[in-house]
Amino acid sequence: MLLIAGVLGGLGLFVRRYASAPLRGLSVPDDAIANLLTTGFVALAAARLRFPAAEPALLAAAVLLLCYVPVGKIRHCVFFFISRRHLGRHFGRRGTFPLRH
Amino acid sequence: MSETDALEARLEALTDEDLARGLALFRGKLGEAEAAYLQTCVRCGLCADACHYHRTDGELASIPAHKLAQVAAVFRAHFTAAGRLAPGLTGARRFDRDMARAWVEALFGRCSLCGRCSLNCTTGIHISAVLKAARGTLTEMGLIPADLLQVVTTSLETGNNMGISRDDWLETVQWIEEEMQQDIGDPAARIPVDKQGARVLFTVNPREPKFFPLCLQASATVLNAAGEDWTVASEGWDLTNYGLFSASPAHGGAIAANLMASMERLGCGTLVIGECGHGFAAARWEAAEWLQKRPGFRIVSFLELMEEYFQQGRLRVDPAKVAERATLHDPCNTVRHGGIVEPQRAILRRCLADFVEMTPNRAENFCCGGGGGQLSMSRYRQKRLQSGGVKAEQIRRTGARLVVAPCHNCIDQLMELNREYKLGVVIKTVAEVVADALVRAPAQPREENHVPVAR
Ligand code: SF4
Ligand code: SF4
Numbered sequence: 100m101l102l103i104a105g106v107l108g109g110l111g112l113f114v115r116r117y118a119s120a121p122l123r124g125l126s127v128p129d130d131a132i133a134n135l136l137t138t139g140f141v142a143l144a145a146a147r148l149r150f151p152a153a154e155p156a157l158l159a160a161a162v163l164l165l166c167y168v169p170v171g172k173i174r175h176c177v178f179f180f181i182s183r184r185h186l187g188r189h190f191g192r193r194g195t196f197p198l199r200h
Numbered sequence: 201m202s203e204t205d206a207l208e209a210r211l212e213a214l215t216d217e218d219l220a221r222g223l224a225l226f227r228g229k230l231g232e233a234e235a236a237y238l239q240t241c242v243r244c245g246l247c248a249d250a251c252h253y254h255r256t257d258g259e260l261a262s263i264p265a266h267k268l269a270q271v272a273a274v275f276r277a278h279f280t281a282a283g284r285l286a287p288g289l290t291g292a293r294r295f296d297r298d299m300a301r302a303w304v305e306a307l308f309g310r311c312s313l314c315g316r317c318s319l320n321c322t323t324g325i326h327i328s329a330v331l332k333a334a335r336g337t338l339t340e341m342g343l344i345p346a347d348l349l350q351v352v353t354t355s356l357e358t359g360n361n362m363g364i365s366r367d368d369w370l371e372t373v374q375w376i377e378e379e380m381q382q383d384i385g386d387p388a389a390r391i392p393v394d395k396q397g398a399r400v401l402f403t404v405n406p407r408e409p410k411f412f413p414l415c416l417q418a419s420a421t422v423l424n425a426a427g428e429d430w431t432v433a434s435e436g437w438d439l440t441n442y443g444l445f446s447a448s449p450a451h452g453g454a455i456a457a458n459l460m461a462s463m464e465r466l467g468c469g470t471l472v473i474g475e476c477g478h479g480f481a482a483a484r485w486e487a488a489e490w491l492q493k494r495p496g497f498r499i500v501s502f503l504e505l506m507e508e509y510f511q512q513g514r515l516r517v518d519p520a521k522v523a524e525r526a527t528l529h530d531p532c533n534t535v536r537h538g539g540i541v542e543p544q545r546a547i548l549r550r551c552l553a554d555f556v557e558m559t560p561n562r563a564e565n566f567c568c569g570g571g572g573g574q575l576s577m578s579r580y581r582q583k584r585l586q587s588g589g590v591k592a593e594q595i596r597r598t599g600a601r602l603v604v605a606p607c608h609n610c611i612d613q614l615m616e617l618n619r620e621y622k623l624g625v626v627i628k629t630v631a632e633v634v635a636d637a638l639v640r641a642p643a644q645p646r647e648e649n650h651v652p653v654a655r
Contacts, residue, residue: 124260125243125269127291170282171290175323178240183324185233190319193485194539195563198319 109138264317314567336447360438395431436462445573453490477531570613
């Protein structure tokens with residue numbers, strides 16, 4: 100169920116990216132490739148649960164995905180934590196974080 | 201040649217060596233944090249609405265991520281393997297003349313370095329820090345609008361950003377002192393100059409002696425009412441630092457050194473930065489980095505000091521004296537970049553009968569549009585006024601007749617917005633509001649704290 104939700108989410112983001120003019124303007128080919136690779140991987144993982152024959156395709160998708168991580172924007176799964184730490188430290192030291200409302 | 205043409209001519213004259221030097225300068229500004237920020241954007245577009253430029257013009261080029269992408273494109277093309285091997289895939293672009301032009305347009309023309317996008321980035325990118333690093337690169341390449349650079353140059357050459365001579369400054373101080381004495385009916389009230397060993401050195405934005413003497417008078421009135429042991433300096437009194445906007449640590453450090461020298465010369469214990477957002481952020485947070493030296497004294501905003509006076513029971517106010525509805529503008533450099541969020545609110549709640557917050561407020565408040573040196577870059581005036589539309593609307597929605605803004609850059613922009621958007625408001629500093637609400641004790645004879653200097 101979770102995997103299917105993941106696939107639908109990925110497809111939704113894909114459609115949103117190319118349906119919205121500002122997002123289309125911001126996009127580069129990496130955005131499409133990263134989305135399709137991730138969504139495809141999750142879809143194959145879901146398929147593998149019902150169809151064991153999908154296993155080789157799933158493994159191939161995993162290899163492709165892992166090879167692509169350092170190349171494209173999927174690398175944010177690592178850099179996200181580094182960026183957040185620096186941002187938090189910067190604004191935390193100044194007393195801006197935690198935000199007050 | 202107009203200022204725009206001059207910058208265009210400098211862009212046209214760029215050689216390959218200039219561009220290579222620019223790239224090396226840029227590389228030198230990238231630490232671990234900046235490099236991480238440049239690798240993290242997922243182009244989700246969720247920062248678009250955070251920026252007052254994009255909210256008012258709706259243009260793709262005004263989306264923070266688009267400005268960031270101009271910088272990231274160069275980073276990728278020159279400093280990542282993927283960007284070198286497959287530039288088209290990740291939007292990498294080499295640093296050539298067109299790219300330098302795009303940087304000028306994005307970093308000077310469409311950004312006030314307000315930092316609101318940084319707080320609203322889904323992945324935690326400090327976007328304005330990256331844009332500032334790239335801005336600094338342009339400055340060091342000579343690709344900075346001449347009028348912004350002129351403010352820095354004037355500071356470096358004369359010790360203050362308006363080129364006010366020592367004699368004019370001292371005469372103005374004397375004149376304001378006399379006005380204050382008359383106004384509060386206390387001939388013993390003083391604006392001490394160069395008082396050796398005073399507890400507090402109070403620093404001033406040159407716009408006060410030049411254009412807004414009542415603001416300086418109000419601050420002096422509050423300091424006298426609190427019985428503070430304070431002084432202004434005859435030299436090294438200007439709190440502004442446009443090195444923050446040229447984004448050059450060399451500029452920032454040289455200008456910050458003036459205040460540090462005054463503190464050393466006068467032997468004061470606390471450096472108080474008057475009501476100026478960027479001046480506070482520069483002195484409190486950036487100066488130590490620029491100078492690579494921790495100051496050996498306390499640096500506080502005048503807002504914090506006034507709130508301390510209230511907490512110590514040194515000021516008495518009557519909110520009924522300021523009855524009109526009032527709201528507060530949060531200058532980006534005081535609040536988001538400065539961390540001074542609550543003192544001004546606590547003060548205003550004491551002094552105002554009808555205080556309403558803007559929405560959003562505090563660290564989420566919108567830039568007035570005048571930050572980042574925008575007020576001194578005439579070529580972007582229209583864009584600046586347009587981008588201020590968000591602030592104008594925020595003010596209008598409060599129904600306030602009085603806007604309190606603890607920053608002179610913001611006050612200048614708010615005054616223009618007041619005319620442009622027909623807001624019909626009065627704009628004051630926090631100290632002016634406190635001075636208006638003050639309930640003065642009868643004048644007491646006090647210790648003579650006026651040290652005469654050659655005026
Ligand atoms: S919110 Fe952050 S990650 Fe998303 S587009 Fe803007 S800068 Fe990039
Ligand atoms: S720092 Fe402010 S003006 Fe600059 S891009 Fe971000 S939100 Fe816009």
